[in-house]
Every structure is written in structure tokens, then in C-alpha cells.
Amino acid sequence: MDSAGVAGMARSYLAAALLLPTASAVGQLCRRHLKLALITGFFLSGVLCGPSCLGFLTDGALRDLAFVEKVCLGLIGISAGSELQLKELRNVGNQIFSLVLSICVATWVIVFASAMVLLPKTTLMGTVSEDKLPVLASIAATIMLARSPASAVAVLKELEAKGPFATVSLAVIIVKDVLVIVLFSINLGIARLSFHREDDNVVLGAIETLFKINVAAALGVFGAFAQRTVFQVKISGERPRAYLRAASLIVCAAFVFHVSEILGAEPLLGCLILGATKVNLEPNPTRQDFVQALHGLMPTTYLSFFALAGASVHVDTLPHFFQPAFFVYSARLLSLYVGTKVGCKLGNSSANHREIGWMAYVTQAGIAMGLSKSVLLQFPEWAGPFYTFLVCVILMNQITGPTMYKAALTALGEVAAK
Template identity: 35%
Template sequence: MAAPILLLKLLLLAVLLVIVFMIAPIIARLTRMPVITFYLVAGLAGQLAFGGPVLRLLMPAHNGALGCITIAAGSELVVESLRAHADTIAALTCCTSAICFLFVWAVAMPVFASAPQLLGESASSDVRLHGVVAMFAGVIAVARSPSSAIAVVSELRADGPFTQTVLGVTMVTDVVVILLFSLCTELADCLLSTAPERGVADDHVAIPPQISFLLRVASELGLSVLHGMTLSALCFVVLRLPLRALRQACLLLVASYAFAAQPLLVFAMRALSWPITPRLEPMLSCIVAGFIVCNPLGERRRLTALLHSTMPPVLCFFFFTTGIGMHLGVLLRTWPMALGLFTIRLVSLAAGSYVGCVIVGAPTHFRRWGWLAYVTQAGMSLGLASEIGEKFPSWGPKLEATLVSVIVLNQLIGPPLFEQALRLAGEDGCGVVDAEEEGKLSPTNELGRNISDQMSVFDATEIMSIVPARRQLSGSYKAIAENWFASGRLSRLSSGTLGPA
């Protein structure tokens, strides 16, 4: 593509982003739908004007936005809350992951065996291949979308036991998916390889494949956690910068570096002639970074304030570009299989969530509506599906097409379902109370407006540090009101003669 045309398309994209950023929240309020759904729909419409070259040019910025969203997801993992809901999170993670994997595997295995054209005619009689394909389909079905979850939670300002449990299950499930995908990749190599022996050989010493698998997974997790610790140190430095605009820009740079570290690691390993190049999981690293900054480093309020001011345009850009990259043409070609896997995944999520809630004795609304929060899929699912297509070129691209179709359906349907679950649980709007709400809760509107005007001159960090949570304030406001009624202060406040009783 010629440079002038590419530049013109980038300018057009910038204009469309501004328009979507201004209009989508208004439509979302009128329709009571998540704003990210309209970002995605706008991106889908943008496919008519923007293609591959534009997306490739925007990929570093897209990864930076994803990293920022994932850091925000990690910041929601508060140790006290995780301890309070540890049993529920563990039970829901195990049950939803196991049941979802088994349901999808049990359905995909005979379907791919009876429809060999989905993988290629040469694979029609290969039972081992059918099992491997079904395993990968099950793993992708287990994956969630932390980016979409944190976007909906931030938009609704949701908080409470249900919200914290859902976020905890979503983050822990991501780690489970990484482990399952590594395991399935190793099993696929073992089952489909024609070599008589497998293992990593070093002169006369051969490492068994089981040990090789454990070493690879341990190295990937260890390096990803170490990478997350590095990112947390960088975030800690960013929070100390003087200007908010500078902090926002540097946070996006740190988030972009989270994804750029893998190519740098590959280059370093090749330069050192290292035989094996470990793989980083940047999303896991970003979750670790957000968790460390908000818990061991104790900077949750500062980071939350910075993310609160940074997230709206970041979410718009990320989900708009995600919509541009969605493969609607693939969905049109593979919709029967995609619709079947989509339905089975919904049923398995509902069953797994119900079983997990019954095991730990969770409240009724957890059992009824909890599964609605786990439907959405996005970045990690698409990345893993793409990796399948690259690693297994003979049949991987066709499986990738089917899985991407399912992911597109989940991404479009999931956010509205998650928002509905938060509303049914009664936790929408239960997050941090802003200055406007403080004014409404004040004894008089005039005093509330004065407080709001005074608070508007503070930096967002200072506001977050002096504005407590709604549920912490409810008892205090009640006690203050009772004391003021008893002492007669409220009548003097209304008349403007407030003074000593």
C-alpha cells in the first residue's frame, strides 16, 4: 500500500475513533448495553475501510492497550478479597474448566471424525488427530477474557462478592489455560510424531518427554512471573512521575514493552546460540504486575486513579481495533460448527458454575447468574487459536478458522450477558463513589456542590485517597444525620447560620 494512502487511512481511523468515543457511551446508556459492544460493532463496520496493512501498523499500540487493560485486571486481585472468596474461586475455576473442557472434547471428537472436510481429507481416518483437535477445542473453550471483564466492571463501577469472585475466577482460569495449552501441545507432538523416540538429547543423555514438558512449563511460568516483577517495578516508577499526562503515556509504554519482550528474548537467545527459546506469556506478566503493585507495593489507590483516567480511550481503541480484526467471513463459512461449539460451551459453563456453587454453598444468585459472567472471549483465545494454525500447518489453519468463529460469537454475546449478571447480582454502581455522588449524599445540595467544586481541583490520586467506598460510608452518614437532627444543626445549616450548638 502506498504511503500517502496508508497515512490517509490512519487519519480517517483517528477521526472515526474520536466519533465512536463520543457517541458510543450515549448509545450504551440509552440501550443499557455495554459500551464495548458498540466499540466492537463500530470496528466490524470499519472492516470496509481498513485492512491488513493498517492493522499490522497498529499492532504495537493494540498490544499496549491490551497490556494496560490486563494490568488493570491484575490490580483488581486484592489479597484480602481473594482470601475471603478463596474456596469459591477454587471450586468455580476447577468445575467450570473441567466440565467445559470435557463437554467440548466429547462433542468435538465425533464431529470432526464424521466431518473430515473440516480438517482436510487426509485426516479422515486418523483417530489420534481427531483426539488432538478435540483437546485443543476444549482448551480454547475454557479460556476467558480479562480485558472484557475489566471493561464491563469499570463501566458499571461494579464491586462486591460476586464481582470479586468473577474477576478472581477469570484471572486464575487464564493461568489454567496456559498450562492446559502447553500440555496439549506436548501431547500433540507425542501423538502425531512419527519419530521412535522423543525427548531432549544432550550428547548421551536423553531427557524423557514428561520431564521436558515440566521443565518447559516451569520455565515459561517462571520467566513470565519474573517479567511481571520487572513490569511492576517500572509501574512503581511511573506512579512517581509528576504530571498525569506523563504517567499515562509511560504506563502505555510499559504495557507495550510487556508484549515486545518476547521478540527481544528470541533475539537474545539466538545471539547466544541458545538451543531452546522459552516463551513468555505477556498477559500473565501484566496480571502479575498489577497484583504486585496493588498488594506488596501498596500502591492500589495511585494505580487505580491512573487507570481510571487512562482506561476510557484505551478501551475504545482496543475494542475498535479488535472489531476490525474479527473474521466475519470465516464465521459465514463455518457457522454450523461454530454455532454448535458455542451452544455446547454455554451449556458446559452453566453446568460447571452450578456444580461449583453447590459444592461451596454459594448464594442463590451465584448459582443462577454466575455462568453469564464467563462467556466472553477475546485476546488470549485468539492468540492461542493463531498459535495452533502456525504450529500445525497441515490442519491447524482450518481448526483455527472454526475456533475463531466461536470466539467472535462469544465476544459479541458475552459482554451484554456479563453486564446483565452484574445487574441481577445488584453490584452495579457499588464501586468507588465519585464527587458527584458525594454531593448527592451530602445534607444539602449546595454543600454537596461546594465539596464537588473543591474536589475538582485535586489530582485524581488525591480524590481516590479521600473518597471511601459507598458501603463504608453508609453507616457514617446515618450516624452524622442522627447527631445533626438531635442537636438542631441541620435546620441552622439550611438557613445558612451553622455555628456552635
Template identity: 30%
Template sequence: MSASAPISWEAASHVLLRLPAILAVSYHVGQGFQKFRMPAISGYLVTGVVSGPYIMALLSENGISDVKFLFRLCLACIAMSAGSEMHLLEIRKTFAAVSALTMSITAFSWIFVFGVMLLLADQLAFMQEMSLQQRLCVASMAGTIMVARSPATAIAVLKEVDGRGPFCSLTLNVVVMKDVVVIILFALNFEGIKFVEKGFDALDESSMHFTVLKAIFSPIFAVLCSIVLGVSWGFALMPILRLEQRAHRNIPAFLFDHRLKCVATLLMAAGCFFMALMAWWEPLLASVTMGLYAANSIDTHRVQADREALELVLHALMPLVNVTFFTLIGASLNLGIIAKTLHIAVCIVLVRLVALMVGAGLGSKVAGCPPTQVQVAWLAYVTQAGVALGLIKSLAEHEPVWGPPFASLMTAVVVCNCLVGPPMFKYAIIKVGEAHRGVGSERPAVEGKTPPGVTP
């Protein structure tokens, strides 16, 4: 992990002063995109690009890099939200099918993208001077990021067509589990990259064995510590979520204010993330574990109430988090690099689609899905959004040399997947006969919560 450059408070203040107005515009642009059946985050990204240093220059490149604390705060919430969507009691009912699909899609997506990145390495300027070990690490990281899916957009499509049935339920469970798996894989990949960068050149034979053992166990140790840290912060969050359940006790009335609960949850998420960051562990994994623990209380009598309390808080926080994060992501994109590597981005998109066809098809057969579902299963796993971009941004921050161009390439891929994915998923739901447009539309579901009709 590279040392952070000193912050220029003058550049940061310029961004912070202009950001509220830009975010207001970005939000309305996102709403406009939704009217054309396009994801709101695409509108946020476009607004960020227009506001960024390459077009209107309302946000400077140095200023954006100096407000990385905003990126990290958003990442903490996005990761916690991803963890909270994993409902263990529901996944347990279809665990065999969910596991089969998750493993199959993960394996084929990683292998295919890993292979195409190695084949195209000489065409990417940031990989041309890399050693074979470094190329393997970068290709592995690309494959890992391409495993990610977007639970939020999946839920949005389900709400749009009122998707209900076994296919919709299975898809949603796989999508959530895949995002948890991808963050664990990212943590292991990132630890591997840090080790490869240190190299063996300066080692003598006596210290070689120790270093090899350290290379094997250091990533595992970091992952385990991150999980323990996340569980600890999730446990600490529970009293905040349960304030309403303790209304009969002698607790000041102002503590029941929903806004105060949102602020407290935001601070808890930030505390977990930054503590893991300072310990050189895996902050995204810690935040995911925090959300997962909070949504899956060991007290089975309270788990539903705890989950609903957390969902209400995230429902209030995530709109602001999303518009801030994706607008800043758009502003930080290097348009020059994207223009030069767009053909490679399209190639990665196409290879990933083939991988999804193979992986989802095989996984669906193993899971015992009907033939109609097997044929269209891959269409449900195309879209990418928050978690994928969060991983990309996190990597770009810690790898100042090759991280930014890699991030621009991967972001272009994610944006393509974000545009083509939702219509594909919508078509799959209609094809398997689980679309009930208009049924239950008078009962809008809470964002981030499974639609009323979707049951395992």
C-alpha cells in the same frame, strides 16, 4: 512453531499509514455500540471487518500479517492487564469458594467443548485430514480457549448496575482466576501440539524413552521458565511504578510525567513478551505473571500503592490497545470460513452454555452459595473477549496450516458469547438482588479496577 514469513515493508507501511484513521473511526463506532448497551469491542470488530480485505479492502491480508508486531504488543498489554486484576490478598479470603467454582467451570467447559469438537471434526475442512492425535490436540485447544472469560466486560457490567455483594465479588474473583488458569492450560496445550507435530515416526527404539520424557517435562519446563521470566520483569517494573513514592529523592522532575511512565511500562511489557517469544517459551504466560507480580508486591506496606499506580498506567494504555487489537482482529477474519462454519460456531456456543450451567451450578453448591445464586451463577461466565481472542490470534500465527481457519471459527464463537454474555450477567445480578443502579454512580471506577462497593 513455524518460521515466520519475511515481512513486506511496503504492505506493512500501507497498513500503518491507514491505520490511525481507521482506529479513530473504530473508536467512535465502539462508543456508538455502547449507547445501545453492546460491548465496545463488538464495534471495533465490525469496523475491522468492514475495513478488511473482504469488504472495503482498506487493509490488505498481506499487510495485516506484516504488522504482527502490533498484535504482539497488544497481546503483551492485554495479558499483563489480566494478571494485574488478580489480587491475591482478596482472593485468599474466599479461596475455597473461588477454587471450587474455577475448577468446576474449567473442567466442564473443557470436557463439553472437547467432545463436541471431536464429534464435528469431519464437518470442519481443516480437521478432516488430521490424524487422531492431531484432532485430540485441536479439540483440547478449543476446549481450553472456551474456558476463558472477560474481566473487563464483567467489571463494565458491575459498574453499569452498581453491582455490590457476595455474588458480584465471588464472580469477579473467579473470572480473574479463570483467565490465569486458561493461559497456563494454553501453554501446556501448545507445547503438546508442537510435540505431536514432530511425531514419533523418525525415532528409533533407543531414543523413544528420551523423547517420551522430553514430551512430559518440556511443557513443564517452558511454563516454569515463563513464570520466572514474568516475575523478573515484574520486579524490574516496580521502580517505575514507585517513582511518585520516591519524590523526596534526587530524581529529575520529568521522570514523574505520567506519559513517560506509560511508555516505560509499555516497553517493559513488550520486552517480557518478546524475550519469552525468542526463547520459545510462553509469552502470554510470562506477561500475565509480570502483571500479577506487579499488582501483588511482596512488600505488603506498598502493595496498594503499587496496584493503584499500575491501574492508572493500564487505564491510560488499554483503550488504545483494545481498539487497535480488536480492529485488527476484525480485519483479519476470513468471512468465507465463518460463513461456512457458522452453524458449528452456534453449536459450540450452545454446548458451552450447557457446560456452564452444569459446572457453575455444581461449583456454586460445593462453595455453599445460596440457592438463588446457584440458579443463575452460570449466566455470569458467558462473555469472552480479550484473553480468548489473544490466545486465538497467538495460535493462528504459529500454525499457518490449520491455525487461520480454526481462529476464524473460534472468533465467531467468541463474538457470539461477547454479544449475549453481558445482558445475561446483568440479569443475574438483578435476580440475586445485588444491583444498586445509581448508587455511587458519581464516583466512576478506574477501568480494570474493582468498583468501590465490590468487596470479597
């Protein structure tokens, strides 16, 4: 890279560094005065400062900052995996299985059908041929399965909520997000075959996709055990030890993500398996240190990721996508109601849970946005409008979901008295 390229990259990183305090302040204002999630404020700040609004971050700057986004995605994947603590899920296994299965099937089928009808009415079909529509609809339906463990935990802590519904709903959210990343990996493999290698043998392509899922899993396990040495290093002083552990997490997320990309595997899956391996197979002291270090990194990770994700949105196309996005949002709500009602009946949950339990699964945030961004990074030549469409739906779920979850917990009497 020549001196002009280095100077340009330095300007991009400086612009991003200046954006973050602004995004943090806007996030706090949105939470305090508009009762929105912090990450919604971060995202809106990015939209405002992006190329299609004020232009504080240019298209070139976003390309320079793609590495930062990938590291953030890796950490988000590790965080999602760390929520999958198998010992805590065994106690409510039957209810979880029934709910996860029924919600996923209902959501995928209904959203897939909606996307098949609505996507041809958008500008997306100007860049993608009609025969690729089922692939896009499947990706959209899979991303709509995602929920947000972080936002669920935030609501439960805010309300000091405890009870059977709080326990089961959080477990379903965690298991569903793990399943979503696996399904998304398969979808992305199919999309690569469809868009980049149309003449390849489908069976060989499917075998290759499964092989790459195993590669991602192996990288995740390797990353988890490679970190053990770092966490066992004895360093005097609490702060130096915390800095070392945080740095090791960042390096490990970057390594797993980058190597997965080089090998054609799904990076988010590898990072998710890293997090799940750490919390389920590590001895207790090391596991606690890992969770503590990860929790310390996540606020900055979400701030950086959502600000940059917002900057990637093309504001001029948002009005065009609002109507189809609203219909997909509505279809998703219907599917959650149907899936939850069937799942509660199969799992012998209470009648109250059957009627309002669906309200726990509306919110979307980090995982959904991360998967959408992965599509944009993998297929930049056509995925811009598709990404904007997905962001529209995710924002609707993000804005309305936490309020619905709070209402459900309150109605079921699981909110602490104050």
C-alpha cells in the same frame, strides 16, 4: 530491509492509524444503539476493513502489523495478571475453589466432546489430519474456559452492583482466566510437539514444555522488578511521568513477549505473571502507579487489538462455521449451568446462585480472543479456519454474555437502586 520494504511497512502503519478512529466510532455506535460491548464494534470494524471485505488492510499489512498485535497481547496478559489480587480472594476462597474447579471440568469435558464431533464436519479437516483432532479439540475446550475480567468489571460499574454474588463471580472470573492461560500454555506446547516434531520423545517433550513454562514465569518476574526502577524515577510534571510509565509498560510487554517467543516459552503466561507480581509483591505506592498506568493504556490496547483481530477473519468462511460454532456455544452454556450448580453445592452457596449463577460466566473477550490469535500466530499454515471457528463462538458469547450477567445481578437484587 530495503527502501521498498520500509515504504510498505510505513503504509501498513498509516492504514492502521487511520482505521483506529473509525473502529472507535463504530464501537461507540454499537454500544449506544445496539447495546453491544465496545470491543464488538472494534472487531466488526476490523472485519469490514480487512482483506476479505474492503481490503483497506491487506494481508501484507497484517503481517507488517504482527508486532503491534503481539505488544497488545502482552498488555492484555499483564492486565489479566493485575486482576489477581490475592488478599481480596482469600475471604471467599472455598466458594471460589469449588466453582473454578467444577466449571473448568464441566466446560472442558463437554466442549471437548462437542468439538471432537463437530470439527470433522468443517473445512478445517482439509488442512489438518484426523489424528490431530484431539489436540485441536483440547485447545478449543481450553479457550472456552476463558471469561473476561474487563467486561465483568464494566458491567458491575455500570450497574453499581454490590453483594456476595458480585464479589464471588468476579473472583471466579479472575482466577479462572489465570488458570486458563496456564492450561493454554501446556496445550500449545503439546500442539508444537504434535505438529512440528512428531518423532520426538513424548516424555522429553513434556519436560521441555514444563521447563518453558518456568522460563515464561521467570521472564514475567524479571520484567516486574525491572519496571520498579522506572516507576521510582522522579520527574517533574504529571504528564511526562505518565508518558514514561506508559512507555515502560509497552517496552516491558514487548520484551517479555518477544524473548518468550525466542526461547519457545508462552508469552501470555510471562506477561500474566508480570502483572500478578506487580500487584501482589510491589509496595503500595508503586502498585497504585502501575495499575493507574495500565488502566490508561488498556482502552487503546483493546481498540488496536480487536480491530486488527477482526481484520484477520476470513469472512467467506464464516457461514460455513456458523452451525458448528452455535452447537459449541450451546454446549458451553450447558456446561456452565452444570458446573456452576455443582460448584455452588460444593461451596455451600445459596440456592439462587445455583440456578442463575452460570449467567455470570458466559462473556468472552480479550483473553479468549488473544489465545485464539496466539494459535493463528503460532500455526499460520493451518490455523486460519480454526481461528475463524473460535472467533464465531467467542462472538456469540461476547454478544449474549453481558446481558445475561446483568439479568443475574438484577434477579439477585445486587443492582443499585436509581
